[in-house]
Amino acid sequence: MRPRETSGGARELRRVTSFDVARAAGVSRAAVSRAFTPDASVSKKTREKVYQAAKELGYRVNYLARSLTNKRSDLVGLVAAGLDNPFRTRQLDHLARALIARNYRPILLPTSKEVDTSTVIGQLLHYAVSGVIVTSDAPPSHICEECAAEGVPIVLVNKGEDFAFVDRVVSDDRMSGYTAAEHLLAAGAKRLGVIAGTAVSYTARRRAEAFRSRCSMLGAETQLIPVALNDYQHGRDVAPQLLDLGIDGVFSVNDYMTCGVLDGLVSAGNGDGSVKVIGHDDIPQASWSAYELTTFLQPADLQAEQVVDLLISRMAEPDAVARVEFTPVTLIKRRSA
Template identity: 85%
Template sequence: MRPKEGNGLSREPRRVTSFDVARAAGVSRAAVSRAFTPDASVSEKTRQKVYQAAKELGYRVNYLARSLTNKRSDFVGLVAAGLDNPYRTQQLEHLARALIARNYRPILLPTSKEADSATVIGQLLHYSVSGVIVTSDAPPSHIFEECAVEGVPIVLINKGEDFPFVDRVVSDDRMSGYTAVDHLIETGAKRLAVIAGKAVSYSSRRRAEAFQSRCTGLGIEAPLIPVAINDYRHGHEAAEKLLDMGIDGVFSVNDYMACGVLDGLAKAGRGDGSVKVIGHDDIPQASWIAYELTTFQQPCDVQAEQVIDLLTSRMSEPDAVARVEFTPVTLIKRRSA
C-alpha cells in the first residue's frame, strides 16, 4: 500500500458499500439488496446495472452481516467423516455443487469416529446456518431438539434410526445385497462371503445383512468376514482369509475396501479372476485398469438433489412428518466379477 505523503502513515482504503453501488448504478439501496437476493423481485435491467456497478467498484456482499439482519444465513453445514474414502469426497463435491446451484453456501466441518458430531453441529448453529446435512454417524438425539428449537432442519444420509422431524436419504442397500449374490452365482462362484467392518455403518450393515439373507434363501452358506474398518488396508488383509477359506465370490460393502481385496489377491498370486469381487459405490478408481471392479453405482448427483429437496422442503414445512427417500443403485459390470 502506498504511504500517505507528508507524515509517512498509510491509509486503509475505504470499504465499498451498497450505498456506493446504488449511487453508481442510479438505483435505490433496496434495489441493490434485491439484485443480490435470489428470487427477489427486480427487473433484469436493474439487476445488470447493479452487477456492473458492483464489478467496477469491487463490491462484495457481506453474507455474514446479512445473516445478522435476517436471523438466518445462506450457509448449509456439511458434517462428514471418513474423508480418506474416495466416495466421501465424490459425495461431498456433488452436495456442495448442488447447494451452490440452489444459492446456498456450503460449510464443511469434518468429524471422526472419536469426535462428537453433536459438538460440530453445535458449532454450526453459531453461524445461523439454514440447514445441516450429515454424512457421518448420526448425532445423539438431543442435538436434533436443539436444531428444532433454532429452526434448523437436518437431513441424514445413509443413517438408519428415525427421529421426529429429521429426514433421511438412504441407498437401496437391500437391492445391492440381493443383486450381488445373484451376479456372483451367475459368474460361476460357488463359495460366497461378504466383508464388512465390526463397527459397521448403517449402510454397510444393511448391505451385508441383505447379502446373507439372499444366500440363506437360496440355501447357500455365506460367512461374514469381519474387519475393523471398511478401508483399503483391511480389505488387503482380508484377502488372505478369503483364500484360506476357499472363497471364490465376495461382496465388499464399499469400493475402497474392495480395491484392497483385489490388490491383496494379486499379491498372493491370485489376481487371475478366480476369486470374483464386487464392491459398492463406483468410485473413480473402480474403473481403473488395475481394478476394473464390478460394483454398484450409488449416483451422488441424484442423492444430492434428493437431500437438498428434503432440506428446502423442511425449511418451509418444519412440522412435516419425517420422510425417507431411497437412492437407486445400478450394477456396473467389469472384469472383477
C-alpha cells in the same frame, strides 16, 4: 475496497458499502439489496445498473452481515468423516454443487470417530446456518431436538437412526445385497462371503444382511468376514482369509475396501480371477485396468439432489413428518465378477 485520504495524506482502504453502490447506480439501497437477492423482484435494467456500479467500485455482498438482519445465513453445514474414501469426496463434491445451484453456500466440518458429531453441529449453530447435512455418524437425539427448536433442518445420508423432523436419504442397500448374491451365484461361485465392518457402519450392516439373507433364500452357504474398518488396508489384510476359507465369490461393501481386497489377493498369489469379487459405489478407481471391478453405481449426483430437495422442503415445512428417500443402485459389470 476503495482508497481514501487520511489526515496525514496517506491513502487507506475503505470497504465499499451498498450505499456507495446505490449512489453510483442512481437507485435506492433497497434496490441494491434486491438486485443481489436471488429471485427478488427487480427490473433487468436496475439489476444491470447495480451490477455495473458494484463491479466498478469493487463491491462484494457481506453475506455474514446479511445473516444478522435475516436471523439466518445462507450457509449449510456439511458434516463428514472418512474423507480418504474416494466415494465420500465425490459425494461431498455433488452435495456442494447442488447447494450452490440453489444459492446456498456449503461449509465443511470434517469429523471422525473420535469427535462427537453433536459438538460439530453445535459449532455450526453459532453461524446461523440454514441447515445441516450429515454424512458421518448420526447425531444424538438431543442435538436433533435442539436444531428443530432453532428451525435448522438436518438431513442424514445413509444413516439408519429415526428422529422426529429429521429426514434421511439412504442407498437401496437391500437391492445391492440381493443382486450381488444372485450375480455371484450366476457367475459360478459356490462358497460365498461378505466383507463388512458391520459394527461401525449402517450401510455396511444393511448390505451384508441383505446379501446373507438372499444367499439363505437361494440355499447358498455364506460367511461373514468382519473387519474393524471398511477401508483399503483392512480389505488388503483380510484377503488371505478368503483363500483359507475356500471362498470363491465375495461381496465387499465398498469399493475403497474392495481395491484393497483385490490387491491383497494378488499379493497372496491369487490374481487369476478365481475369486470373484463385487464392490459397491463405482468410485473412479473401479474402472482402472488394475481392478476392472464389478460394482454397484451409487449415483452421488442424484443422491445430492434428493438430499437438498429434502433440506429445502424441511425449511418450508419444519413440522412435517420425518421422510426417507431411497437412492437407486445399478450393477456395473466388469472383469472381477
